Amino acid sequence: MSEFAIRTDGLSWRPGKSFALDRVDLRVPVGAVYGFLGPNGSGKSSTIRAMLGLLGGVTGAISILDHQAPQDLPRILARTGYVPERPHLYPHFTVGQMLTYHSAFHAGWDPAWADAQRARFGLAPDREIKSLSKGETGKLMILLALAQRPELLILDEPTDGLDPVVRRDVLSALVEYVDERKATVFISSHLVHELERICDWVGLMDAGKLVAEMPMGRFKAGVRRLRIAGPAPSPDSAPFTLLARETPPGSGEEWLVRDWNDGMEQWFAAQGATLREVGALDLEEVFVEMLRWARYDRRGA
């Protein structure tokens, strides 16, 4: 088996004159909980829909669980639980009918687990889907995806618009499942803090491009805000990547850098500059700064 549960090479989609997805090269390791971050409209949902054969005119190579998409989609979907951004279940079904219907398509369906989880989520089997609240629909979606016991979960903004209590229920069910089954999870969201708690890999989308992909630890740890006293050195020979520089009121400069490691302070001393402070950023700050850097980089290019 490949080391990647999902691998795309040059994944592109051009519905109009411009690219909605532009040469996206994803690498999602087996067993990872991969957070797919990006602002609204950055192409996260389109990437997912392209991978699952829900868009026409997609180019590039897509491999999911060692099968090629879209050629082997039935095999892929038999092993993948998918929660779309907007629930598109049949509104005239009841919860019980929806579970029965969905179970018929999945050989690995666990009826006992599904029933226990349905009760835990407080979903009455005779409730019509059109009468469910947004939170209840979110719970039903995650229940349908998990009860088929998939090896891979692809979740597109599964908690978007849900209140904190429901969001906690949904994420708890997800974390329990991943702990139990060691499944790979590919979860897209623009709620950065939510992913910070559960993900060990991060991919960052912006304007249809994958601008960064790395382990969460590196994503968080490698980005620093540096305060430099006095005249700043030229960053050309720096062992890190300068993302942004600002000159706050007073003296000195503030740099935002990535690929930072302990010991790199010495580079400043060697350049005759004084590094006054090395500050860590939380994930949301890193996310915002990475996006800013990516956009600046594109404009520069």
Added chain:
Amino acid sequence: MNGRIFRVMLAAQARYVAPFLALGIFAAVAVPMLTVQGIDNVPHNFNDRAGQVLDQSTMAAPLFPILAVCLGCFIAVATWLPDIAGRWVYVLSLPVDRVRLAAHRLATGVVLILPVALALWLSSLFAISLAGLGAPIVVAPGSLALRFLLASILTFFVVSPVVLFSRRTWIVLVGLVLVAIIFSVRLPGLPSLIDLLFLHEMSPLHPLAGQWRLFDV
């Protein structure tokens, strides 16, 4: 697994169309009864009776193809509407080959047409037995019900791809229909849309045309 998939799809579809299917069965029962309505009262003179019975049969005849077309259209719309409303997201994320999924959907539509055709056949048999029609009147409840079944299925298969057209294709189609209507009004020599749809021999709906008599002489 395939059998179970078909069963759940059929059950779901049957629940979805149940009220309208009941209406279809009611109509299928009513039309043959309407055909024989008042036949008891016609004179027993041979020529008069045969003529009036034929008139009665001819009068009700258009109702059979109309019902078949309505049933086929309705089942076609009801078969695909939930997936269209859901933008195909749910159904296309199910682990089934898309051709097989479409075949299952078409098969459920055909199965749902069956009870209406069966109701028409049974009602025709009952109506004929009530009317007490003897020679030289020939009754054809079986062939009429079979023709009704085939016509409904034909309409269902013809309308299904039309239902699946994109919004843009629908706009073009409606535009063409409007143009056809306008030109038919302005140039009376041109065939009407109904003639084109049902009477032109190249039309897939051509088999629906012709006489649909429950009885003849």
